Amino acid sequence: MIGLISATAAGRTGCERLAAAWPGRTVLYDDGARPLREVVGAAFAECDQLVLFLATGAAVRLLAPHLRGKAEDPGVVTVDEAHRYAVALLGGHGGGANSLAAAVSSVLGAEPVVTTATDAVGATALDTLPYPAEGALPAVTRALLDGTPPVTFHTDTIWPHPPLPPALIPAPPSMAEKLPPGESATRKNASPEASQGHPREDGSLRTAATGRSEAARPGGAEPTPAERGAEDEAPYAVWLTDRRITAGNTVFLRPPSLTVGIGGSRGVTREEVVTLVRSTLAEAGLAERSVTALATVDAKASEAGIVAAAAAFGVPLLTFPADTLAAIPVPNPSAAPLAAVGTASVAEAAALAAAPGGELVAQKRKSAMATAAVARRHPRGRLAVVGLGPGARDLVTPRAVAELRRASVLVGLDQYVDQIRDLLAPGTRVLESGLGAEEERARTAVAEARAGHAVALIGSGDAGVYAMASPALAEAADDIDVVGVPGVTAALAAAALLGAPLGHDHVSISLSDLHTPWDVIERRVRAAAEADLVVTFYNPRSRGRDWQLPKALSILAGHRAPDTPVGVVHAASRPDERVAVTTLAGLDPATVDMVTVVTVGNTASRTVAGRMVTPRGYRWQAP
Structure with missing residues (x-):
């Protein structure tokens, strides 16, 4: 509030x-x-x-x-x-x-x-990333701003995030092969992708490096004065990891990667569950702030101690039917929960159920009245399909700007990238290509998201209207998160300039036969003409394709009067914008090109004070 x-x-x-x-x-x-x-x-x-x-x-x-x-x-x-x-x-x-x-x-x-310093220079602040930040934030931020001492970036696997500060240096590949003494079992159980790292600007991968696990210090003892001095002189680093690592001058970003399964006897207390969860995480060398949920069987959904423990960690409590948990293979099944709630595993199975496709990284541990196990879920990349509007900067929506700033990878047509390059956060990796490479851009965007990145795929107008959303989503499976960001279409921008031509039922038709056979396009134009719909033509005419617009107009003329209003808008909202209202008989197709939108009125459309108007048919309006 x-x-x-x-x-x-x-x-x-x-x-x-x-x-x-x-x-x-x-x-x-x-x-x-x-x-x-x-x-x-x-x-x-x-x-x-x-x-x-x-x-x-x-x-x-x-x-x-x-x-x-x-x-x-x-x-x-x-x-x-x-x-x-x-x-x-x-x-x-x-x-x-x-x-x-x-x-x-x-x-x-x-x-x-x-x-704040990072905002003043336009850099991404570590404590504004979507993951909790722990450790030496002031010291590392100061080093990033000053450019000295150097700060290296390490990651176990790729998680979607905004661009990291450009001053971060990818960890040397050789460091990835040096596992520290006392490395926790979670590393051994990591998926093959865990060896991948963050991409450099040239597309090659920054390889993960490791640090020293807390388990290497016997009994969790405090550092000695000599060790503290060494930590003061330790290299500066940023780690994106759910592992607990002891290191000085380091910021740890905690991804939402861990789910904790909980079993408990009736009457188990909040304190016992919280203590067991923390000791299970500590023994496995895992960070508490990477826990995203506690999970249990449906029969324990209202068990007060478990509910209160989830609240104490500030995470939701997820529950699953017993038969769902019973179908999940686990290393430590037990007869006791099978008799009590109908599944041979609660803690291990619930942890895995809450992390679909994930892996168990801490097997079941017991206390007097509770059990706990931990699973790690695989990262899900994020693809935002962003409509940039018709061209004017003030028609780019705030949501679109936010998504551009959030993406670490931007994919788009080169001329569209140029329009919004200044809106990108420093460090954004830009993958741009020219006209005709739509399929390549769609596949690239989906591949980058599948690799775990936060990706923005841009298109003009609304990305779902004759733009990139369709080819991208045809490639995307359910292994990534997809967000659509609507934009102002060329048809809407043109309509606002013409007056109110879309006041009643209307349709948009592309006259380009590059992807659609002409006989299909012609059939659609005839249907629109017979249905008396207002028609907006996209891609109406190019140097190599000049007969389709006259043909379409002739079809409409068979159903509409010669004085039917027609709006012609070239480059809506851009510096070379031109707007004209003419008639079906008076339109010269030679004045039209690929960046022009042509809107043909229906039998009720008329010109009022130089503006094109299609009545809605309100009863209070005079015919």
Whole structure:
């Protein structure tokens, strides 16, 4: 929840505007009955984020007594009296204040003020990645910003993520072959893909390297003074791994890779389950923050201790029918759960059920009343198919921009890549090709996603309309996550320029016979003509294909009057945009090319004040 606090009439107006823009997401702290200091203290304790319509200095003094720590404090944004600036004051990354400042600015027409170093230089901050970050964040971030000392990047396997800071250096391949003493069993059980790493800009792979497991230190003893000194001088590194590794000057990014299966007797306590889970993870050398779910059999779905343990870890509790678990092969079946709940395994089978296609990395461990086992799920790459709109930057949707920034790999037609290159985060790997390589781009995008990357495949207009979504999704299986990002189509952009030609039923038809035989296209044009649909023609004419548009127009002319309005829009929303409204008899096909959209009205369409209008047929409108 976002707390809104003001001390003046102008501030109250700002609070009301934000509350109206974000229904259900805000709380107004403006009762006037309490001192402002008390109001700020209450909101700080109760809310995830705060917007204070106060001077920055006043906000600092009011907030200071309540500060607890970077990981706990809410994100705070201050806004000046004139609503000119929204300042991300506290919790820029962890508290989301930087993005909140941008959101506030969007509503109020203010300018966001963000001073975190990584944002100032346009780099991806390690603590804004979609995975929890642990370790020496300030030291490693400072090294990345300064460019010295060098920081290496290591990974066990590829997980989808935004571009990493370009200053990160891929770990040398030779390091991948040096498994540390005391390496946990999880490495031995890793899939063959676990030896792969993060790709370099040239497409070759950054190979995984390893560090020293915590298991190498007997009894988990504290480092000696000599060891601490060595850690201070240790190489700087970033690890994307679910393994617990002891290393100085290192940030660990924890992927959502682990599921924990839980079995328990009736009445098992939260404390016993939590303790067992933590000891199981520790013994296997696995990171708690990579746990994504606890899992058990349906019969234990309401077991209070197990439910509370899932809440303690901040993860969902997944449950499965006994017959589903009974069908999963496990190394340690038991007669006791078979008699009690109908399956020979709960912990191991549930862990595997929650990680489809994964592997068991910690076999069943027991406490007095509970059992626990851990499975590792395989990464799923992510493919976002993004529509860029008709060409103008202000018609690229905010969601499209967010997906472009989120992708570590961008695949697209070279001329479309040029349109949005400045929107990409530093370090994005760009795979571009020319006209005619649509199939190659589709296959490349899917292959990169299957390799575990976060991929954006771009197309003009809406990617699902005569663009890249269709060939890409024809290649994609259910082993990757796919997200569609709608865009403004050329037909819609042209219609907005022409007036309201699509006010009633309409159809879009491509006149290119490159992928569709002409007899099929002609049959569709005839059907549209007979049905009296407004028709928008895509790809109407090219230098080598100049007869299809006249033929299509002649078909429509057999069903519509010569004075039927026709809209012709060249390069909608681009610098060389041209717009004309003519008639079916007056259209000169020679004025049309491949970047032109031709919209032919139906028998009710008419021209009103130079604009093309197709009536909807409302009863209150005069015919």
